[in-house]
């Protein structure tokens with residue numbers, strides 16, 4: 566199941582996501598973490614050190630891998646919403662998955678994928694959504710099972726709804742400070758996205774006493790409020806360089822993280838609805854932008870027989886396919902950075 570942490574700038578998304586990731590990783594053999602914020606701080610919060618590859622710079626090689634042996638595309642490029650085909654390469658929640666192995670960083674039982682930050686070459690020409698495109702394609706090819714844990718830190722506000730990420734998660738958690746502005750970001754989200762209200766929850770953060778708790782509780786339905794995290798001295802210590810301080814914080818707040826984890830594992834996903842939304846979004850995006858950009862009709866000729874069910878639990882060999890669906894993945898060729906096939910100035 567996939568969870569995204571959202572909220573107002575500075576509300577504590579990255580801190581809460583990182584602590585939750587560590588908490589989930591203490592109970593699960595594998596947790597896939599996505600830093601889907603161009604102001605990338607999740608690696609730091611998880612204390613992942615060293616160079617990390619940025620999916621935001623790797624759209625070409627990433628989609629080259631995901632494309633697998635599919636024939637329906639012909640010579641057409643993939644864009645971030647191109648739905649998979651039966652012959653695509655998929656991504657699985659496993660350290661041995663070729664894509665995770667090549668582009669992820671491992672820390673204990675956590676694999677981290679990151680979109681990365683802006684580079685010099687992006688100045689004045691790249692938009693945030695183009696940076697997200699590699700991660701978005703990966704999520705649409707991810708065959709996570711109900712017991713797999715996938716956690717995403719996101720950018721501030723509700724910007725993710727302007728991409729196909731809006732239906733990519735099974736659960737959203739708003740990290741909300743006890744202020745009107747912070748609560749308003751959550752209210753705006755559920756007003757804009759009523760289809761997601763049922764799977765959208767709130768954690769009150771930086772609360773100081775009952776008054777703050779009551780302020781948040783008065784504005785959020787009780788079944789949507791997963792708990793409160795106090796203003797903690799450990800986090801300042803962590804940011805002052807004391808690496809063990811985040812663990813102290815995480816252990817102190819284990820009850821809230823347990824509640825988030827239990828709520829996440831109780832979610833269900835309708836893969837058919839997911840695919841329907843992906844196909845609809847893809848057609849819209851092709852019409853509104855990408856067909857003009859590429860001078861092609863990108864949405865035509867795609868494998869209409871594809872379903873996620875067919876690749877999750879293949880029952881029969883697909884009639885039209887020349888060979889069985891590639892549930893065993895081909896290794897990723899070490900690829901040079903290919904030119905991005907996404908426009909950089911529009912989503």
Ligand SMILES: Nc1ncnc2c1ncn2[C@@H]1O[C@H](COP(=O)(O)OP(=O)(O)OP(=O)(O)O)[C@@H](O)[C@H]1O
Nearest residue numbers: 573574575576577578579580721771795796797800
């Ligand atoms: N419960 C808490 N107690 C004390 N400080 C906190 C708490 N939660 C977060 N902070 C602090 O608040 C600041 C912002 O936190 P964080 O970076 O997690 O927010 P964010 O929502 O991810 O921000 P951005 O919108 O910039 O991505 C950090 O200095 C962090 O240590």
Ligand SMILES: [Mg+2]
Nearest residue numbers: 578579602606
């Ligand atoms: Mg952050």
